[in-house]
Amino acid sequence: MASSDLQKAPEAPGLYVHIPFCVKKCRYCDFLSFGVGDCRRRYGPDIIERYFYALFEQLDAVVKETALRDRLTPREAELPACYDTVYIGGGTPGLADAGLIARLLEKLATVFRIGGGAEVTLEVNPCTVSDDKLRAYRAAGVNRLSMGVQSLSGRLLNNLGRVHTADVARRAVDAAKKYFDNINLDFIFGIPGIAGSCAGSAPPQSISELRDCLRFVVSERIPHVSFYSLIIEPGTEFDRLQTGGELCLPDDADERSMYHELRYFLTENGYIHYEISNFSKPGRESRHNLKYWDGTPYTGLGLGAVSYLPASPNGDYLRFRQTADLSEFLSTGSDPCVKDRGYEIQERLDIDARKRDYMMLGFRKLGGPDPERYRRLFNGSMAEDFSKELRLLKERDLIGADNKLTAHGLDYANEIFMMFI
Ligand code: SF4
Numbered sequence: 001m002a003s004s005d006l007q008k009a010p011e012a013p014g015l016y017v018h019i020p021f022c023v024k025k026c027r028y029c030d031f032l033s034f035g036v037g038d039c040r041r042r043y044g045p046d047i048i049e050r051y052f053y054a055l056f057e058q059l060d061a062v063v064k065e066t067a068l069r070d071r072l073t074p075r076e077a078e079l080p081a082c083y084d085t086v087y088i089g090g091g092t093p094g095l096a097d098a099g100l101i102a103r104l105l106e107k108l109a110t111v112f113r114i115g116g117g118a119e120v121t122l123e124v125n126p127c128t129v130s131d132d133k134l135r136a137y138r139a140a141g142v143n144r145l146s147m148g149v150q151s152l153s154g155r156l157l158n159n160l161g162r163v164h165t166a167d168v169a170r171r172a173v174d175a176a177k178k179y180f181d182n183i184n185l186d187f188i189f190g191i192p193g194i195a196g197s198c199a200g201s202a203p204p205q206s207i208s209e210l211r212d213c214l215r216f217v218v219s220e221r222i223p224h225v226s227f228y229s230l231i232i233e234p235g236t237e238f239d240r241l242q243t244g245g246e247l248c249l250p251d252d253a254d255e256r257s258m259y260h261e262l263r264y265f266l267t268e269n270g271y272i273h274y275e276i277s278n279f280s281k282p283g284r285e286s287r288h289n290l291k292y293w294d295g296t297p298y299t300g301l302g303l304g305a306v307s308y309l310p311a312s313p314n315g316d317y318l319r320f321r322q323t324a325d326l327s328e329f330l331s332t333g334s335d336p337c338v339k340d341r342g343y344e345i346q347e348r349l350d351i352d353a354r355k356r357d358y359m360m361l362g363f364r365k366l367g368g369p370d371p372e373r374y375r376r377l378f379n380g381s382m383a384e385d386f387s388k389e390l391r392l393l394k395e396r397d398l399i400g401a402d403n404k405l406t407a408h409g410l411d412y413a414n415e416i417f418m419m420f421i
Helices: 036-043 047-064 067-072 098-111 131-140 154-160 166-179 207-219 237-243 252-268 287-293 326-330 351-362 371-378 387-395 407-411 413-418
Strands: 014-019 082-090 113-124 144-150 183-189 224-229 272-275 278-280 298-302 306-310 317-322 343-349
Touching: 014 098, 014 287, 036 047, 036 326, 047 067, 047 098, 047 298, 047 326, 082 098, 082 287, 098 113, 098 131, 113 287, 131 166, 144 154, 144 166, 154 166, 166 183, 183 207, 183 252, 207 252, 224 252, 252 272, 252 407, 287 351, 298 317, 343 351, 351 371, 407 413
Parallel strands: 014 082, 014 298, 082 113, 113 144, 144 183, 183 224
Antiparallel strands: 224 278, 272 278, 298 306, 306 317, 317 343
């Protein structure tokens, strides 16, 4: 680890690796992910293997400090050597052969120092889970599994364009529990009905359909759960359906009722609500995701992955993104014809910008940004630097006297974030 704030940080940075392939694209999804069938038709049947080999080649370049290293990371960025969390996300990394995941983890451990107690998360889809794969993940060092269940209603899974059924999800959770005690399940609420009109047989998700998911989480003693409010993102199939008048979305009041219900139900059942969309049993918070909200640096590898790293010599931070072009990514390795850099600097943050960033992301957590950590990172006082903003937020009852989010603040979190842009 090089100079600047990294040395003052109480924990190591996080490492994210993006695997962009899915069985098929979901209707609501705007992540950088592709249906693997399309990719196989375009790039050949071994596209997943080629992707991993390109990643391995990039990792070798990092160790050897070759010219390719400069194509991956701005020279001024201080690429950390040690990490205490690894998150393999996507896409559906669980779609890959488990041997590739094992080789990836092996490679990461030879290139970087990954602490013995590191949290190592793998994202899986219920329909890609099997006993053999789960056993292999565990043996390879994965110690946390994150599964996209999204709903336990067949009609809603169908509306979302998911490839699994509720039964498949239940069986996948059962299997996962045999090998992992640290499990996250992702759910979505506010799921629309789909029809030619909103009348009749295509209502949006009901409270009772949401309660089925909540009861399942509690009865299965799942240690971590995320509930995301559905957002119609531009360019998705849901966007097209909405334009055509075929989506029946819950109204704002119903969507908020669902949020209040799930928040009440989970906290009544021993879960800590620690981030707007995240709940955990005590001590089971996502250590990796907390880094995003705590101003901790992270390195992103793989297609379109974002890094947030200090830059020498002036201590600014860079937020930069690996290429999102799969053809380009596959050729970043040995192809001598590809000379352009394979990343894009999205933002250069001086200390003032970093402070605002810290506040904005910190207010995603129920406890708000930590003033002690602020002092350590910026050698300043949060209360003094943001006295005006904090006063306004309190006046509007978005945060309390202790700078924690209020129930009202949870419903209007965007207003809080806007204050720091
Ligand atoms: S499985 Fe996840 S990443 Fe893949 S298309 Fe569906 S929502 Fe997107």
